[in-house]
Amino acid sequence: MIPAAFEYYRPRDISSAVSLLDQFGDEARVIAGGHSLIPMMKLRMADVPHLVDLQDLDELSGIEVGDTIKIGAMTTQYEMINDDDLADVAPILREAALQIADPQVRYMGTIGGNVANGDPGNDLPGLMQCLDAVYSVVSSDGKRTIPAREFYKAAFSTARKDTEILTSVSFCAPKGGCAYVKQKRKIGDYATAAAAVQIERQGDRCTAASIAMTNLSDIPVWSEAAASALLDTGVDEGAVKSAVSGMLGDIDPAEDNRGPVAFKRHVAGVILTRAISSAWARA
Amino acid sequence: MSKQQQYRIKVNGQEETITAEPRELLIYTLREHLNLTGPHIGCETSHCGACTVTMNRKSVKACTVFIAQADGAEITTIEGLGDPDVLHPLQEAFREHHGLQCGYCTPGMITRAARLLEENPDPTDEDIRFGMAGNLCRCTGYQNIVKSIKAAARTMNETREAAE
Ligand SMILES: Cc1cc2nc3c(=O)[nH]c(=O)nc-3n(C[C@H](O)[C@H](O)[C@H](O)COP(=O)(O)OP(=O)(O)OC[C@H]3O[C@@H](n4cnc5c(N)ncnc54)[C@H](O)[C@@H]3O)c2cc1C
Ligand code: FES
Ligand code: FES
Secondary structure, eight states: OOOOOEEEESSHHHHHHHHHHHHHGEEEEEESSSSTTTHHHTTTTTTOOOEEOOOTTTGOOOOEESEEEEETTTTTTTHHOOOOOHHHHHHHHHHTTTTTHHHHHEEEEEEEHHHHHHOOOOSSHHHHHHOOOOOEEEEETEEEEEEETTTTTTTTTTOOOOOOOEEEEEEEEOOOOOEEEOSSSSSTOOOEEEEEEEEEETTEEEEEEEEEEEESSSSSOOOHHHHHHHHOOOOOHHHHHHHHHHHHHHHOOOOOBBBBBBHHHHHHHHHHHHHHHHHHHHO | OOOEEEEEETTTTEOOOEOOTTTTTTHIIIIIOOOOOOSOOOOOSSOOOOOOOEETTTTGGGGGGGHHTTTEEEEEEEEGTTTSSSOOOHHHHHHHHTTTTSSHHHHHHHHHHHHHHHHHHSSSSHHHHHHHOOOOOOSSHHHHHHHHHHHHHHHHHHHHHHHO
């Protein structure tokens, strides 16, 4: 499997990277870990005449942990899993990253690539919507931020312009309890269904909730209907059932080799139920 | 066709200069330019792990890395771990515990296991199964691979303790 030929660049700073993108427009693509892009190039589903490698841009790596958590775009899934400060404040990142792909892929795959890719199968976009993260991007026009909840437009189509590089992902240290639960056929597989849940509680009442689903539509689905069904309840069986039916109203899965639509909707319900119960227990 | 370029990589301790197109996959550089045919091509689609090598202290699938990305990297293949006269403890353990049948997956398995044991010298069965999940084997059913890695870990830890 030989990809089409390309010119390769390895800029040493962001401004050179950005000017390459300006120069070549939609003929250029950045490469981070390459573990979504290279398979697509090998299949010749992605044609990239100019490939801009971000690996030397030290500004894009590193994890800052405080009230706000900021993860540089080039931080790998492996680095997220092994960062103990991050795991103290937001253990959900480790929990989710451990469910991505397999060890070899996690050494290479980055958070920036995972969220910028726009593949509905990627796990981190749903989690980032659940946590209300914002993505920082930069171009020759300057910097801007885009909320994860407004980033995804359609499969492989996002609010990021071709000339913009995603530099970091930031979110507030999650309060309450979180869970990421994923159903997959085997390790290394994308989700049949996955759910990201964050719940805050006071005594036995739920005071805040956020729910997002992975791979059940052509974009991640942040379901306000599901979350609001839990608000001000004791997260009892009835409330969880309404949350599931709220979620089922928002997803739109398609039949593929992971199963027919009815099966996916069933799995989505089971997975969300498990994720809610685990987040509630941790809240 | 894009132009051929020169790339420098350090493979099993030796500096190499490679002339290739940037799109060449690292597995082909290793097998065809350097004649290191230990790393195998199984699926060529990033799934099986037969092509696993260590690059800059990471286990990577060499079928999913362009030579241009690897420029400047330090790489270890199965050939850098041991040789027929002096087997690596993992090779010895795979032989002893029937960790292989056809052997096709074995170079990738052992190279991955070597990195796993560097990060976690005393893994449980569960750690091994999770840490080896990027490597597929069609023959053994994995049981003996887990056994082999555990046994190698024991030998390596004993050798380390004896040296201290
Ligand atoms: C066998 C296998 C199994 C996998 N299983 C899963 C899974 O279960 N769950 C999951 O979520 N993922 C999975 N993946 C994908 C993996 O996590 C990818 O590594 C990840 O999706 C992309 O990260 P990357 O750094 O490799 O990005 P790349 O492949 O380098 O890039 C992906 C896309 O994002 C763009 N991009 C990358 N970085 C930036 C940036 N900083 N700014 C702007 N654009 C950028 C690129 O131009 C490209 O279009 C799997 C991959 C493989 C090979
Ligand atoms: S040949 Fe590289 S993962 Fe199968
Ligand atoms: S021994 Fe034959 S594939 Fe593993």
